[in-house]
Amino acid sequence: MARNDVDVVVVGAGFAGMYLLHELRKLGFSSRVLETGTDVGGTWYWNRYPGARCDIATTDYSYTWDPELHDEWTWSEKHAAQPEILRYAQYVAKKHDLYSGIDFEVKVEEAEWDEVAKKWHVHTSTGETITCRHYVMATGCLSVPKDPDIKGTDRYRGPVYVTGRWPHEGVDFTGQRVAVIGTGSSAIQSIPHIAEQAKELVIFQRTPNFSVPAINGPQPADRVARLKADRATYEAEAKLSMSGVPIELPTVSALGVPRETAFEMLEKSWQRGELLSLGATFMDAGTNRDANEVIAEFVRTKIRSIVKDPETAELLSPRGYPYGTKRPCMDTNYYQTFNLSHVRLVDLNTKPIRSITETGIEFGDESKEFDAIVYATGFDAMTGAIVAVDITGKDGLTLKKKWENGPLTYLGLTSVGFPNLYMITGPGSPSVLSNMMVSIEQHVEWIRDTIAKMRDEGFETIEPTPVAEEGWRQHCTDCADITLFQDTNSWYMGANVPGKPRVLFPYIGGVGRYRKICDEVIARGHLGFELKGPKNASRVDGVVREIQPDVESVLEAMALMNLPTMESMSPADARTFSEMSSTMRPPGPEVGEIVDGTLPGADGPIEYRLYRPATPGPHPIVVYYHGGGWVIGSHTSDDPLCRELCVKSDVVILSVNYRHAPEHRFPAAADDAFAALQWVAANAASLGGDPDRIAVAGWSAGGNVAAVATQLARDAGGPALRGQLLLTPAVDGSKTYPSMRENAEGYILTKALMDWFWEHYADPSDRSHPKASPLLAESLAGLPPAMIVTAQYDPLRDEGNAYAEALKAAGVPVQHLKAKGHTHTSIGMVDVLPSGKPARNEMAEALRRFFA
Numbered sequence: 001m002a003r004n005d006v007d008v009v010v011v012g013a014g015f016a017g018m019y020l021l022h023e024l025r026k027l028g029f030s031s032r033v034l035e036t037g038t039d040v041g042g043t044w045y046w047n048r049y050p051g052a053r054c055d056i057a058t059t060d061y062s063y064t065w066d067p068e069l070h071d072e073w074t075w076s077e078k079h080a081a082q083p084e085i086l087r088y089a090q091y092v093a094k095k096h097d098l099y100s101g102i103d104f105e106v107k108v109e110e111a112e113w114d115e116v117a118k119k120w121h122v123h124t125s126t127g128e129t130i131t132c133r134h135y136v137m138a139t140g141c142l143s144v145p146k147d148p149d150i151k152g153t154d155r156y157r158g159p160v161y162v163t164g165r166w167p168h169e170g171v172d173f174t175g176q177r178v179a180v181i182g183t184g185s186s187a188i189q190s191i192p193h194i195a196e197q198a199k200e201l202v203i204f205q206r207t208p209n210f211s212v213p214a215i216n217g218p219q220p221a222d223r224v225a226r227l228k229a230d231r232a233t234y235e236a237e238a239k240l241s242m243s244g245v246p247i248e249l250p251t252v253s254a255l256g257v258p259r260e261t262a263f264e265m266l267e268k269s270w271q272r273g274e275l276l277s278l279g280a281t282f283m284d285a286g287t288n289r290d291a292n293e294v295i296a297e298f299v300r301t302k303i304r305s306i307v308k309d310p311e312t313a314e315l316l317s318p319r320g321y322p323y324g325t326k327r328p329c330m331d332t333n334y335y336q337t338f339n340l341s342h343v344r345l346v347d348l349n350t351k352p353i354r355s356i357t358e359t360g361i362e363f364g365d366e367s368k369e370f371d372a373i374v375y376a377t378g379f380d381a382m383t384g385a386i387v388a389v390d391i392t393g394k395d396g397l398t399l400k401k402k403w404e405n406g407p408l409t410y411l412g413l414t415s416v417g418f419p420n421l422y423m424i425t426g427p428g429s430p431s432v433l434s435n436m437m438v439s440i441e442q443h444v445e446w447i448r449d450t451i452a453k454m455r456d457e458g459f460e461t462i463e464p465t466p467v468a469e470e471g472w473r474q475h476c477t478d479c480a481d482i483t484l485f486q487d488t489n490s491w492y493m494g495a496n497v498p499g500k501p502r503v504l505f506p507y508i509g510g511v512g513r514y515r516k517i518c519d520e521v522i523a524r525g526h527l528g529f530e531l532k533g534p535k536n537a538s539r540v541d542g543v544v545r546e547i548q549p550d551v552e553s554v555l556e557a558m559a560l561m562n563l564p565t566m567e568s569m570s571p572a573d574a575r576t577f578s579e580m581s582s583t584m585r586p587p588g589p590e591v592g593e594i595v596d597g598t599l600p601g602a603d604g605p606i607e608y609r610l611y612r613p614a615t616p617g618p619h620p621i622v623v624y625y626h627g628g629g630w631v632i633g634s635h636t637s638d639d640p641l642c643r644e645l646c647v648k649s650d651v652v653i654l655s656v657n658y659r660h661a662p663e664h665r666f667p668a669a670a671d672d673a674f675a676a677l678q679w680v681a682a683n684a685a686s687l688g689g690d691p692d693r694i695a696v697a698g699w700s701a702g703g704n705v706a707a708v709a710t711q712l713a714r715d716a717g718g719p720a721l722r723g724q725l726l727l728t729p730a731v732d733g734s735k736t737y738p739s740m741r742e743n744a745e746g747y748i749l750t751k752a753l754m755d756w757f758w759e760h761y762a763d764p765s766d767r768s769h770p771k772a773s774p775l776l777a778e779s780l781a782g783l784p785p786a787m788i789v790t791a792q793y794d795p796l797r798d799e800g801n802a803y804a805e806a807l808k809a810a811g812v813p814v815q816h817l818k819a820k821g822h823t824h825t826s827i828g829m830v831d832v833l834p835s836g837k838p839a840r841n842e843m844a845e846a847l848r849r850f851f852a
């Protein structure tokens, strides 16, 4: 095959391009690897600024595909420096004869898809056009330095250095007056070194960063021992971990322990000298702002304890954005550097740069001369290097145009309209939120296996489907929505480059989950892809993940616990089990007052719990019926949800302990529900409520009796109700809906459990009675407005949907929320699953509207 007509063109000879070349050769594919630099190493070739080191312990930042390397190469330090990592890349390249497959000093300028030949034409800076079946961008996530975006940069006549393009021969700053602009990772690593040489060093800071000490030294003995003992298990754990480094997952909330204990725990993490340690101290650091603030304050106390000048310490202290939402930095003596008399910090918020001049910098009301300026101003991250090449796909569509409002990819690997184009660690993959080595190897292997399959099965092209790509965008958004990342101006969000769309560029669902998804895509016949060949075609369309990521995590954790099923227990044991589980959940918000009491049920007194807001009354009253399949639960079992509804809707919630089956079978629960409603209406004023503003609410079986009580009130001519809020209600026990089969297992409420509940509650003959199945009422006309919430992965979904439709058809105003990616139980899990919050907010809003 001609050199300019190959199976695969790979752009970039960093760790990704090198490994891919090795794999392509092994499988007999012809390839060209094109690299702008003069050597291998990618990021470690370009970033030669003083102090450049790997922030991930280098033991974890090593290739795993050549096991011999583990014996052949020993890292001299825990966090090896750039020259050593570059030597490692060169060693591997020599050992595997990779240099012979790489063209250096070649820049790829354009690439266009040829729909007739089903090939890419790649145009290079040397004037060559290379034709290839597959085109891989292995261009790295942080490879295009961003324009510093400062007035006057072209005026300066002295030497200018950019951290990401550092001179190969190094720079001697001895005796010089040096300015460093930026305080990101690159600056934080280089500043202590520049300070050692410079006569005067001024650091221009726009936003202070959180930095943890590397505590560098020899490779940690415990890690080395673990790797020696069982490397395979260690690597397997890394692949399924959150960030590509196996660390123990936290189980403690930063808010669940006293501040002193929290700080002791953080001190231990700090002393570990690992990039991920601080953030991994608490389970809620990434999702709860208050929890995150504990870490932020800990770092600020550290800064205050190191930096002697309190004003400088305060300026260096990050405030106003959560820890981890800008990439945390790792340093050796960064904060200590500010104790040196020739080092000065300038806060650009109070002293903005007016202009760079021919000889220095004008800032605030000052003007200073410098012998050198260092720009540590960052990169056009994630997409910069990809769209720097003019890539034109099908129908003349350019990738740049397609990504105008944010990158659209399937799995961060491929994009609709660009067949046979692959991105290694592209946007929408864990990439920069992971140990890059683990993510690089995974992508290389995924691409290798995919193109090998195509060759073996006679396919010429592969392209994701629009459904799969949109589904992936939504899943990435779902993952991002439950984190604290969105409000921070970070390069993760594209905020450092003016005009760049504001989305979270990397996938934040975790390395392990991502890997499982990619594997699943292949196992399901390349789900979400269309593959075509001259003689055959395959299209398995669909969305690979619709479940909310936090819901999935809870389901996975529960599956690991291997708990007995409730239907295998006696009702008494099931109740004890359920009560025990409830003791472990967060309590929900504080309310003004809680009052426990009894009220006359249909056949004797029943208990209730009243939640009163802290605001002055009288308040509307919502009579609430708990979930638990008519068998388990009580007036206190939905405590967190009742509290939250009380606070958010500013209403009194009165939760009723209606009688339970099997001791009290149908229609005891329904009769109690109605009796409670009548009693509340008659006693509203003495309960501190407004008798004219009463509504009902209920979850699951509680939704069932709430709906029934509403119908009974209508039929009895009162009490008059303002609304009904039904959360994943059971409304028809007379037949099996498709969702009961679809979601029969795996989502906590199972078909078997629902059958068990019905068996205990009502005879089959009774289940057609509207007091058991309110959907079957003769008429639904004249019922109060309803808010109905159904969940995608709930066996009861379709009957809830049917009730919403039937109410609408009967002329009842209905707000119907179909909670995507949720289960029967997930929406009500207050302070456990952030993804349920929007639905609960809408529920609270609906209650307010009922009474408006």
Ligand code: NAP
Pocket (backbone or CB within 6 Å): 052, 053, 054, 055, 056, 142, 148, 149, 150, 163, 181, 182, 183, 184, 185, 186, 187, 189, 204, 205, 206, 207, 327, 348, 376, 377, 378, 379, 432, 491, 496
């Ligand atoms: P960065 O984190 O984007 O930092 C750029 C710095 O320049 C920020 O402090 C930024 O301020 C400032 N800046 C940008 N434009 C400016 C302007 N016009 N005026 C004033 N200040 C300006 O870039 P980086 O330090 O090169 O690091 C980028 C990423 O590379 C890191 O986050 C990390 O992922 C990776 N990295 C890794 C290592 C490692 O593993 N060893 C080392 C270095 C870098 P704002 O914050 O206000 O935008």
